[in-house]
Amino acid sequence: MPIKILPPQLVNQIAAGEVVERPASVIKELIENSIDAGASRIEITVEQGGIALMSVRDDGCGIVKDELSLALTRHATSKIESSTDLFSIATMGFRGEALPSISSVSRLTLTSRVDHDETAWQVSADGTEQDIEPRPSALQKGTLIEVRDLFYNLPARRKFLRAERTEFSHVQALVRKMALSHFQLGFVLTHNQRETLRLLPASDQAEREQRVAGFLGQSFIDNALALDFESSGMSLTGWIGLPVYSRSQADQQYFYINQRLVRDKSLTHAVRQAYQDVMFHGRFPVFVLYLSIDPQWVDVNAHPAKMEVRFRDSRSVHDFLVKAVQHALQSVRPGTNAAQDSGVSEVDSSIPASNAYSEQVAEPQAGYQASLAYDYQSGGKTQSSSAWLNEETGHSGFVGKRPDPVFNERVVTTDRHQLSNLATATQCPVDNNDTEQDYVPALGFAIAHLHNIYILSESANGLVLVDAHAGHERIVYEKLKLQYAQHSVVVQPLLIPVNVDVSREDADLIEQQFEVLQQAGLELERPGIEQLQVKSVPAILEKADIAELIKDIIADYREHDGSDRVDFISQRILADMACRGAIRAGRRLSRDEMNQLLRDMEKTTSSGQCNHGRPTWVELSKEELDKLFLRGQ
Numbered sequence: 001m002p003i004k005i006l007p008p009q010l011v012n013q014i015a016a017g018e019v020v021e022r023p024a025s026v027i028k029e030l031i032e033n034s035i036d037a038g039a040s041r042i043e044i045t046v047e048q049g050g051i052a053l054m055s056v057r058d059d060g061c062g063i064v065k066d067e068l069s070l071a072l073t074r075h076a077t078s079k080i081e082s083s084t085d086l087f088s089i090a091t092m093g094f095r096g097e098a099l100p101s102i103s104s105v106s107r108l109t110l111t112s113r114v115d116h117d118e119t120a121w122q123v124s125a126d127g128t129e130q131d132i133e134p135r136p137s138a139l140q141k142g143t144l145i146e147v148r149d150l151f152y153n154l155p156a157r158r159k160f161l162r163a164e165r166t167e168f169s170h171v172q173a174l175v176r177k178m179a180l181s182h183f184q185l186g187f188v189l190t191h192n193q194r195e196t197l198r199l200l201p202a203s204d205q206a207e208r209e210q211r212v213a214g215f216l217g218q219s220f221i222d223n224a225l226a227l228d229f230e231s232s233g234m235s236l237t238g239w240i241g242l243p244v245y246s247r248s249q250a251d252q253q254y255f256y257i258n259q260r261l262v263r264d265k266s267l268t269h270a271v272r273q274a275y276q277d278v279m280f281h282g283r284f285p286v287f288v289l290y291l292s293i294d295p296q297w298v299d300v301n302a303h304p305a306k307m308e309v310r311f312r313d314s315r316s317v318h319d320f321l322v323k324a325v326q327h328a329l330q331s332v333r334p335g336t337n338a339a340q341d342s343g344v345s346e347v348d349s350s351i352p353a354s355n356a357y358s359e360q361v362a363e364p365q366a367g368y369q370a371s372l373a374y375d376y377q378s379g380g381k382t383q384s385s386s387a388w389l390n391e392e393t394g395h396s397g398f399v400g401k402r403p404d405p406v407f408n409e410r411v412v413t414t415d416r417h418q419l420s421n422l423a424t425a426t427q428c429p430v431d432n433n434d435t436e437q438d439y440v441p442a443l444g445f446a447i448a449h450l451h452n453i454y455i456l457s458e459s460a461n462g463l464v465l466v467d468a469h470a471g472h473e474r475i476v477y478e479k480l481k482l483q484y485a486q487h488s489v490v491v492q493p494l495l496i497p498v499n500v501d502v503s504r505e506d507a508d509l510i511e512q513q514f515e516v517l518q519q520a521g522l523e524l525e526r527p528g529i530e531q532l533q534v535k536s537v538p539a540i541l542e543k544a545d546i547a548e549l550i551k552d553i554i555a556d557y558r559e560h561d562g563s564d565r566v567d568f569i570s571q572r573i574l575a576d577m578a579c580r581g582a583i584r585a586g587r588r589l590s591r592d593e594m595n596q597l598l599r600d601m602e603k604t605t606s607s608g609q610c611n612h613g614r615p616t617w618v619e620l621s622k623e624e625l626d627k628l629f630l631r632g633q
Contacts, residue, residue: 009127011074013104013154022161023050023150024170026102030145031178032092033099034058036079037143040201041186044175048192049167051150051158059142062114065121069132071110072125074100090295092260099145103127105157106150112143127153172196176215180288181256183208212239212288216252220245220286225332227289229324232316234293236324240271241286242332243278243609250284257291257298262309265559267291270318273564274325277477277571278606280613293317315562330605334442334617442602443617446594453585455594462621468583468594470610471601477578477611478604484574490539491521498534498546499527506554507532513557520566524550540570575611 020026027044034042037060047053063071070076079091102108103125113120120139123132151158161167168191179187179199189197202208205226213221223245229236255267275285297317299310311317443466444459455466502510510517511526518524521538534546541549549565556563583589589597601607601616610616626632 008074009104013101013127019098019101020105020150022170023054023167024174026050026054026106026147026150027056027171028174028178029098029102030054030056030147031175033145034060034143035182035185036091037061039142039185041188043188043190044171045190046168046171046192049162049164050171051161051164051167053146053148054150054171055144055146057142057144059140062117062141062143063110063112064114065117065134068110068112068121068123068134072100072103072108072123072132089300090258100125102147105154106152107148109146109148110143111137111139111145113139113141115141177254177261180212180215180254181259181261181290183211209239216286216288220252224286225328227324227328229327231323232320233297234291234317234320236289236291236321238289239287240289240325240328243275243280243285243329243606243613244615245286246279246283247286248283252286253284254288255291256289257293257300257309258295259290260300260309261307263307264309266311266314266318266561267321269559270321271325273568274322274329276568277575277611278329278609278613280609283613291317291321318562333605333607334602441599443598446591446598449589449594452588455589455597457594457598459619462619462623462625464617464619466598466601466617467610467614468589468597469585470582470614470616471597471607473578473582473610474607474616475597475600475604476581477575478606480574480578481571484540484570491523491536492539492542493536494534494546500532500534500547500550502530502532502551502554504530506558509557510550510554517553517566522566538566538570540573541566544569578611 019029023046027046027050031042031044034056037058039058039060041059043055043057045053045055045057067078079089099108099110104127107124107126109122109124111120111122120137121134122137123134125132151161172189172191175187175189175197179185183202185199186201187197187199188195199211199214200207202211209221220241221239223242224239225242227236227238227240250268253268253271255262255264255271271285271287271289272279279285297312299312440458440460442459444457444464446455446457448456449468450456450465453468455464455468457464457466507526507530510524510532514524521536521541522534523536525533525535527533532550534550537544537546537549549569553563553565556565583597608616620628
């Protein structure tokens with residue numbers, strides 16, 4: 001067939017196929033234009049799910065009369081002028097084909113007015129490429145774009161549109177997602193002449209949290225950490241759900257780069273990695289995160305809809321996100337102000353959550369210590385079970401000690417004399433001139449050991465229940481991780497090197513990373529074009545499946561431009577060791593042991609969850625206890 005130039009209308013329709021998938025795609029392009037125009041209020045009107053009518057009105061700067069026709073011309077834009085601008089895009093959109101592409105598959109009317117004009121001006125287009133002449137119209141300052149009869153001239157594409165309710169649900173979801181990243185804007189959404197959404201500009205943190213709660217539920221804000229982290233020229237802000245507030249699917253994860261909603265596997269992988277040893281298996285975190293980065297470091301032109309991006313150094317961004325989220329999660333300990341709700345109302349959450357933390361954190365004196373013996377040379381075997389060691393008597397409380405008879409009695413007393421004794425036993429100072437709550441630590445003082453499993457404690461807020469095994473497991477795990485990090489990696493040479501058959505491309509990829517992997521304790525060589533040879537591994541991974549490990553590392557590098565597989569597996573082994581070394585259910589603890597466990601949990605990072613992501617403690621406030629017994633009703 002001969003080569004020929006396509007007619008302009010067909011060219012525009014082909015371009016529209018890249019940008020206009022459904023009514024929500026049109027709304028996205030129009031809202032982004034309004035944002036770039038400096039609008040403070042955007043009104044969206046939709047009829048029949050957007051198929052019959054979509055209109056977006058803003059109070060932005062407007063378009064002058066002489067440029068209205070250009071706005072509907074292909075490759076015309078006010079947002080870039082050179083190739084330098086193309087790789088440093090600071091606006092929400094720039095693609096010159098957006099409006100002409102939309103007009104090529106619909107009947108589009110553009111009305112706009114700038115400050116100094118006495119009247120508004122209007123142009124119309126319907127894909128026929130006829131001359132467009134502005135005509136006077138009535139409109140206050142700003143721009144109004146109306147899009148009618150979407151795909152009227154492409155019946156084959158119109159058949160792919162869904163039912164009215166489905167299409168509007170996509171429009172509504174899109175507006176909500178964009179409202180989550182532009183708190184300075186007010187939004188109004190109307191469908192079939194019925195207002196479905198009205199949002200006022202959110203100027204402070206409380207109003208922003210109220211907007212987020214309106215979309216993700218108040219329970220998310222009640223169970224979320226506000227994040228603000230800056231490093232290496234990047235900053236990350238937003239909210240991340242506590243580990244106990246999770247979902248069975250990744251349907252409430254919103255990530256924005258320079259206020260632009262994006263989908264990127266590397267970004268979600270980084271967040272998930274940060275949660276890996278505090279999240280219950282099979283669960284997904286909930287988050288709304290905003291990454292601010294130099295526009296020159298990210299290419300937003302990787303996809304016509306601008307939902308996918310490319311980073312100049314994706315590994316640096318990935319590592320920054322892991323560090324930022326981990327820093328926020330590790331800052332949560334009993335006694336911080338992170339609010340948790342023991343009755344999480346989030347529909348899909350089946351994991352119980354800890355209640356509101358106390359605001360006081362007691363820093364106990366050194367009276368009892370966790371005795372942890374870990375020998376890296378022996379492949380990570382513990383030489384003795386973990387135990388609380390009384391430094392004065394030298395007696396290990398977890399080995400065959402009879403339970404304290406005082407704590408076999410289910411009697412709760414709060415007189416000052418007993419509190420003074422408890423404070424003395426846990427090395428907490430008591431000021432006789434202060435009230436009780438002045439010296440009650442975050443997890444309170446132990447009262448009883450229930451069923452040889454749970455510690456019952458009285459806190460300033462109410463009652464606290466602690467899973468002794470889970471709490472001790474986290475303490476031991478964090479100590480093992482610290483020991484592992486402080487020692488140089490102990491390398492175990494393999495008596496018989498392990499050969500791994502891979503493709504030539506995978507061998508080329510990993511060969512470039514030999515030096516990085518050697519720093520992690522993996523020594524590799526390439527004896528053949530399609531073969532890798534492992535000569536030594538970290539001692540802690542001596543019994544691991546080495547061939548499978550190498551293949552997983554290759555997969556990580558292909559998908560995320562890096563691999564933390566060695567650290568991940570090492571931490572899993574440490575977690576298993578901590579689980580085996582922690583207090584076992586059925587072992588009776590004395591009063592001193594229980595209180596020391598509570599004090600150490602208050603000092604330990606991520607102590608709200610064990611290594612498997614299960615909660616370690618819950619609290620019932622006095623108000624909740626009153627409700628249980630109908631007090632005051």
